[in-house]
Amino acid sequence: MTSSVPTLGNHNTILIHPSTSSSDLSVGCPTQGERLQLVNSLMLCCSFHRLRLHEGKVVKDRRHHLRTYPNCFVAKELIDWLLEHKEASDRDTAIKIMQKLLDQSIIHHVCDEHKEFKDMKLFYRFRKDDGTFPLDNEAKVFMRGQRIYEKLMMNTETSILATREEEGETFERTLVASELVDWLLAEGEMATREEAEHLGRRLLEHGIMQHVTNKHHFVDGGLLYQFRLNFRRRRRLMELLNERCRTIPESHDSPFCLRKQNPEGSNTSFLSVSPTKEIKMIVGIRRSSMSSSCGSSGYYSSSPTLSSSPPVLCNPKSVLKRQVSPEELQTPGGPYIKKTFTIVGDAVGWGFVVRGSKPCHIQAVDPSGPAAAAGMKVCQFVVSVNGLNVLSLDYRTVSNLILTGPRTVVMEVMEEADY
Template sequence: MAIKLVQKLLDHSVIHHVCDEHKEFKDAKLFYRFRKDDGTFPLDSEVQVFTRGQRIYEKLMTTENYLMQTREEEGVKYQRAFVASEFVDWLIQEGEVALRSEGEQLCCRLLEHGIIQHVANKHRFVDGNLLYQFRMNFRRRRRLVELLNESVSLAPDSHESPFCLRKQNPDNPNTSFLSVLKRSVTTEELLAPGAPYTKKTLTIVGDAVGWGFVVRGNKPCHIQAVDPSGPAAIAGMKVRQFVVSVNGLNVLHVDYRTVSNLILTGQRTIVMEVMEEINF
């Protein structure tokens, strides 16, 4: 497993053999270095956009941040959203760009590379009154395998997740770490009069590792995994609960990627409404 991980570092040009003679990692007395340390890291256009987006995000978070607020567009409230024209103003003020046209062009590149997006994912970037959000929380701690492989799936024998779950607690057999739904449930079933489901409101305060749960599924999403020692479990979250809203925004009709994005781009404290089956 360790050798495979190091090989991925080689494949992604994070490390290299000092003489660049070996493209495959060998568990032998060979010397390797991080490309960042010796100045050979390949700064292609995608990496350049990513690093610039990270620098802009950090600058936003370390200055008096009046841009990212709870704002409303078309009757829907969005957390940590900014107005396009105000963001371009800020880029000029901070010396990131000299002209509005340069600012708009930069933002278009950030959007194209998945750094920012329109709050409802309906528009390209336009220097106007539309609302946008950062899709990435650059301050969230990520596991190395997550950065190297965004397609990592949460299989039953894998504990990797977007929310950095801790290891399973084998001493607590009453707490389910990972679960699958017994059957698919539609939004109509959840909301039907007399349906055997009850609604709960959970307030989860994330820690340095994450929030301690994994959401999966589509319209509605459900809780697939809960870290027994994490913040979500402390707040009362359980597997097989269905996600109704995140910070006041109804998410019954979106997929788990949208829900995950709302959490990752929001504040450390999240308020979630969930529905769970009533056990008669």
């Protein structure tokens, strides 16, 4: 390791990236609609590959000169990974891809000392992994659109998506505007038809939806619309090099943020979880319902996982005494009572971990986080998230609903009553 990984700067600083001015976009860049499409593509592509890198242990806690740098990757190793997984044809192309991410403030050097991505043993990190991404209106609309898309795709039996005809042409997976408005109201996404129509217009203006023939804006009526984005399509990093506009403002929220136990203390409060050594300090992770938990203590530390490969846990055992079925939870007169929490995420997230399947449960709660303040406790079973029944879903799906949803999460849970 080179000496280019010095002491970290203020890790609590939130880096707000200046908005791109209209003059920046006027020379050699696409239209506003095309630019938003590029933003959407960039967000989807980078979110997917970031999780792949976590899953492949390319992103992990690393030590250098007796200091631990959480959730980072070594530039040289990452380039090797890109070549091995055919995400880049050669090292120069891989560098160009990562430089693109660096330019758009998706990644950064852990100490913000290098503005160029170098094929060296330098530590870099996704900004989503240290909470230095702001959340602007474009990102909010994108995430709202993604959540609506996933909810519609999940409920295939009762979905309002269908093959329909308009002006003599047949279109697949269409939405009737008025039915979408009805659905948004029924799902609690919006309170009035006017608000629902306004949301539809925003989704169209941000390139997430479109009229089937591109002739109309979104209107609460009988016109047909489609999702313009396929949120589930795997995007290759090479696609990022084909973008026409180089000044795309980035604005992800951060679902995997490290949180200092002592905000006023030094930067050495970040410690790695070791499978063979005793943990001297536990670092809480919020907005990370996919993160590894530390049992029922309410603190947890690790990186997000996508598969069942075992993460390093302080206490890998479930906090549940026994598994409970959805039918048992919903039995009239049973020993379980329902509670509803409205959890407003703070600067570093919500402060709880979801685990299990059909139903999933609360595995850990950060005692100083928003979830604990709302009354959430371990061993509660998750019934619904933002109005969507999740009793038949696993924790990864529930986690995705939370991570791609709004900052304010409304959750229904069931817990055993104390008689």
